[in-house]
Amino acid sequence: MSGEITEKTAGEVSPSVVGDDPRPTDERSHPLVRLFAGGFGRNLGLVIALLLLCVVGFATAGDRFASTDNLMTILRLGSVIGVVSIGMTFVISGGGIDLSVGAIVALSSVWATTLATQQMAADIHWIIMVFTAVAVGAGCGLVNGILVAYGRVAPFIATLAMLAGARGLAEIIAQRRTQIIRDRDFITFFGGDVLGIPVLVIIFVLVATVGWIILNRTTFGRRTLAIGGNAEAARLAGIRVKRQTAMLYVLLGIACGIAAVMIMARTTTGTSTHGQLYELDAIAAVVIGGTLLSGGRGTIIGTVLGVLIFTTLTNVFTLNNLDTSTQAVAKGIIIVVAVLLQQRVAERHQASG
Amino acid sequence: MPQGRAHETPLLRMTNVVKTFPGVVALGGVDLDVYAGEVHCLLGQNGAGKSTLIKVLAGVHRPDEGTITWDGEEVTFSHPQAAMDHGIATMYQELDLVEGLTVAENIFLGHELSRFGFANRRATRERAAELLAQLGHSGISPNTEVGQLSAANQQIVSMARALSRDVRLIIMDEPSAVLDSGEVRQLFGVVRELTARGVAVVYISHRLEEIREIGDRVTVLKDGRTAATGLDATETPTAELIRLMTGRTIEYVFPPRRTPDTTTGPLLSVNGLTRAGEFHDVTFDVYPGEIVGIAGLVGAGRSEILETIFGARKADRGTVSVDGRPIPPGSVVKAVQAGIGLAPEERKSQALILSHTIGHNVSLASLPSFSSAGWIDSAKERESSLRVTQSLDVRPSGIEREMRTLSGGNQQKIVLARWLQRGSRVLLLDEPTRGVDVGARSEIYNLINDLSEEGCAVVVVSSEIPEVLGLAHRVLVVADGAVLHEGPAEELDEHRVLDIILKGDAA
Numbered sequence: 001m002s003g004e005i006t007e008k009t010a011g012e013v014s015p016s017v018v019g020d021d022p023r024p025t026d027e028r029s030h031p032l033v034r035l036f037a038g039g040f041g042r043n044l045g046l047v048i049a050l051l052l053l054c055v056v057g058f059a060t061a062g063d064r065f066a067s068t069d070n071l072m073t074i075l076r077l078g079s080v081i082g083v084v085s086i087g088m089t090f091v092i093s094g095g096g097i098d099l100s101v102g103a104i105v106a107l108s109s110v111w112a113t114t115l116a117t118q119q120m121a122a123d124i125h126w127i128i129m130v131f132t133a134v135a136v137g138a139g140c141g142l143v144n145g146i147l148v149a150y151g152r153v154a155p156f157i158a159t160l161a162m163l164a165g166a167r168g169l170a171e172i173i174a175q176r177r178t179q180i181i182r183d184r185d186f187i188t189f190f191g192g193d194v195l196g197i198p199v200l201v202i203i204f205v206l207v208a209t210v211g212w213i214i215l216n217r218t219t220f221g222r223r224t225l226a227i228g229g230n231a232e233a234a235r236l237a238g239i240r241v242k243r244q245t246a247m248l249y250v251l252l253g254i255a256c257g258i259a260a261v262m263i264m265a266r267t268t269t270g271t272s273t274h275g276q277l278y279e280l281d282a283i284a285a286v287v288i289g290g291t292l293l294s295g296g297r298g299t300i301i302g303t304v305l306g307v308l309i310f311t312t313l314t315n316v317f318t319l320n321n322l323d324t325s326t327q328a329v330a331k332g333i334i335i336v337v338a339v340l341l342q343q344r345v346a347e348r349h350q351a352s353g
Numbered sequence: 354m355p356q357g358r359a360h361e362t363p364l365l366r367m368t369n370v371v372k373t374f375p376g377v378v379a380l381g382g383v384d385l386d387v388y389a390g391e392v393h394c395l396l397g398q399n400g401a402g403k404s405t406l407i408k409v410l411a412g413v414h415r416p417d418e419g420t421i422t423w424d425g426e427e428v429t430f431s432h433p434q435a436a437m438d439h440g441i442a443t444m445y446q447e448l449d450l451v452e453g454l455t456v457a458e459n460i461f462l463g464h465e466l467s468r469f470g471f472a473n474r475r476a477t478r479e480r481a482a483e484l485l486a487q488l489g490h491s492g493i494s495p496n497t498e499v500g501q502l503s504a505a506n507q508q509i510v511s512m513a514r515a516l517s518r519d520v521r522l523i524i525m526d527e528p529s530a531v532l533d534s535g536e537v538r539q540l541f542g543v544v545r546e547l548t549a550r551g552v553a554v555v556y557i558s559h560r561l562e563e564i565r566e567i568g569d570r571v572t573v574l575k576d577g578r579t580a581a582t583g584l585d586a587t588e589t590p591t592a593e594l595i596r597l598m599t600g601r602t603i604e605y606v607f608p609p610r611r612t613p614d615t616t617t618g619p620l621l622s623v624n625g626l627t628r629a630g631e632f633h634d635v636t637f638d639v640y641p642g643e644i645v646g647i648a649g650l651v652g653a654g655r656s657e658i659l660e661t662i663f664g665a666r667k668a669d670r671g672t673v674s675v676d677g678r679p680i681p682p683g684s685v686v687k688a689v690q691a692g693i694g695l696a697p698e699e700r701k702s703q704a705l706i707l708s709h710t711i712g713h714n715v716s717l718a719s720l721p722s723f724s725s726a727g728w729i730d731s732a733k734e735r736e737s738s739l740r741v742t743q744s745l746d747v748r749p750s751g752i753e754r755e756m757r758t759l760s761g762g763n764q765q766k767i768v769l770a771r772w773l774q775r776g777s778r779v780l781l782l783d784e785p786t787r788g789v790d791v792g793a794r795s796e797i798y799n800l801i802n803d804l805s806e807e808g809c810a811v812v813v814v815s816s817e818i819p820e821v822l823g824l825a826h827r828v829l830v831v832a833d834g835a836v837l838h839e840g841p842a843e844e845l846d847e848h849r850v851l852d853i854i855l856k857g858d859a860a
């Protein structure tokens with residue numbers, strides 16, 4: 001389905017308008033070209049890529065790939081980075097970037113599993129651990145947001161500093177040890193499933209749904225895209241650009257906190273090594289999904305598909321006993337090809353418009 | 354002196370040069386002769402084609418028709434380097450210096466002094482120091498980063514750069530715009546020295562008294578054509594020059610003005626508004642139904658005044674009130690809430706999100722009115738945006754297409770639609786017809802007039818003086834950040850306005 005805000009543009013223009021247009025646009029080209037140039041087409045392209053991957057998976061690994069268990073494995077693996085990627089979609093749509101997400105996940109997981117936090121959780125409820133992780137994530141996001149929006153530090157630099165700082169702080173707190181989670185209820189709850197669907201996957205679906213609604217149906221989402229599309233125009237239209245920008249980083253921080261809870265449940269640990277290279281995976285998923293790295297256009301559905309493509313790729317490679325280095329090469333190629341294709345589409349769109 | 358040189362070969366001769374851009378004839382046949390050792394001044398209003406002419410000379414643009422003769426030989430400059438190789442140097446209005454490099458590095462940028470492929474830093478410094486001393490500015494250290502210098506000193510560096518080559522013609526595009534009177538003296542000293550050495554100077558300025566002082570001959574451009582060339586810079590009467598600059602070929606039809614209602618208080622009140630270095634003590638009222646025009650040349654501070662009223666720039670002093678209630682300075686959000694809307698000068702970069710739909714561009718300032726608890730009621734939004742764009746007759750109709758597909762005039766309507774939807778009653782319009790083709794202009798004029806009749810207070814800024822005079826009830830003439838004149842539009846004409854600007858600029 002194609003419900004994304006900006007994705008309506010090319011696809012839904014009624015043909016009757018075309019005759020009045022002083023300059024010819026895409027709408028005059030072949031219907032199939034139109035379909036693929038629009039948001040629906042972009043998503044369709046991703047779906048086709050995903051299906052191709054599945055065909056490869058089935059051909060090389062057979063039933064080991066095409067089983068319900070394996071499907072759930074893929075989804076469970078993808079859900080942690082998926083939650084981060086949803087948050088990243090907002091920051092990138094708003095014209096920013098965040099390199100510190102992996103470090104924030106690590107710090108949140110460590111902080112939520114310290115002896116003190118676990119003791120408190122044991123005394124009251126495991127939800128304390130969840131609150132702690134989310135609050136730490138939000139706090140880190142707030143620092144990023146304030147630095148970027150009010151301190152006018154370039155997002156790349158501000159979050160690079162957070163990347164170093166947060167992971168360092170995580171190491172200090174954990175003293176470089178892996179902290180085991182003792183609360184069985186926490187692990188049972190998040191490690192379990194509802195009607196055969198893992199709780200982690202349900203969380204991802206919820207986050208993606210809420211993200212989609214916020215981006216496409218609320219003033220918050222509209223303002224985010226406006227700032228990413230033209231920050232000066234947004235400012236001169238009376239939008240509080242700084243506050244909005246800061247909130248985007250807070251939102252992503254919260255997503256990182258949630259992801260930290262999920263990774264804690266999956267590994268039953270909190271450690272400063274969680275979330276390694278999440279920044280790259282999340283940015284890659286967002287960008288191949290079709291969100292513009294320069295901002296102004298964002299698609300949650302594209303991001304979800306991007307995450308699934310990378311996770312499925314990893315799964316297929318693992319099932320075929322290919323090492324992670326080969327995976328990394330394949331990832332690199334996919335990113336380049338996807339972005340090159342998108343640019344071609346965008347250029348044709350601009351040239352005609 | 355160039356008088357009586359008709360028998361000599363001019364250093365530069367441009368004959369019937371034509372340059373068109375898609376949809377615009379920038380130069381429609383320009384003739385220009387420049388002799389070695391003279392200061393040849395170019396006069397013309399904004400948009401008369403001066404900048405294009407300079408760029409053709411500098412090899413940035415290639416003319417579509419016409420010939421350029423250099424030293425008696427026909428030449429074509431296919432790229433800027435070709436013009437430089439012939440000895441033409443250009444000092445652009447926006448200085449093209451690299452701020453992070455030193456003075457010496459900037460001066461020799463593009464033709465670095467080198468030995469065996471390595472930059473010869475010492476020679477570069479010494480040559481730079483020599484050039485600066487020649488210009489009477491040995492105080493500027495060749496090792497200073499250019500970003501640290503004042504605007505005036507950057508100008509000197511730019512000139513040193515021009516002189517660092519074997520130069521025979523220097524084009525100076527409003528070099529005095531950023532200089533104070535003492536620095537202008539110094540500049541003139543340098544110019545005289547250059548011409549004494551046989552270098553020709555093409556000098557562009559809006560300041561008539563500068564032209565009188567430094568110029569030998571004057572060429573007047575108007576609407577992309579040479580209106581007159583080879584006039585004597587000191588003898589030609591001011592009235593004649595102004596007539597040549599303004600004698601218009603394009604006439605616009607303006608709607609009839611109705612007398613505004615001044616019985617109620619003013620809707621917009623600006624009192625003593627000042628921003629250091631930009632403008633000072635701007636005071637005026639706008640009543641409901643009134644259009645106030647601000648006339649002035651580029652750089653006079655017009656846009657800055659509007660942006661400060663709107664809160665996009667923070668005033669150093671002075672107040673802005675709507676309906677008698679003052680607005681805190683420096684807050685666009687508060688200004689918008691008070692009912693002010695700005696249609697900025699650079700529509701595409703300052704007002705529109707070109708990759709978004711028309712509908713989303715319209716509703717950008719009114720989102721709260723279609724939403725509850727942050728949730729946008731899309732049906733309501735769509736219906737309202739459609740209604741307001743239809744009422745402004747935006748073509749093609751429909752709000753789902755991408756913003757960039759609209760023409761300039763329709764894009765301007767979208768900006769107005771945004772503020773109408775918001776219910777703004779004070780409209781600040783900065784160059785409302787820039788980039789709007791001739792046919793659509795009257796439409797914009799009618800629209801502005803309708804809005805004022807509906808009770809809006811409108812402030813219009815335009816470089817086109819007839820536009821200001823034709824639209825506004827009352828006109829403020831500004832130059833160099835000061836209001837020189839305020840009065841009813843009927844009492845002014847284009848000559849009078851230019852006269853005020855050119856004479857008032859003397860200080």
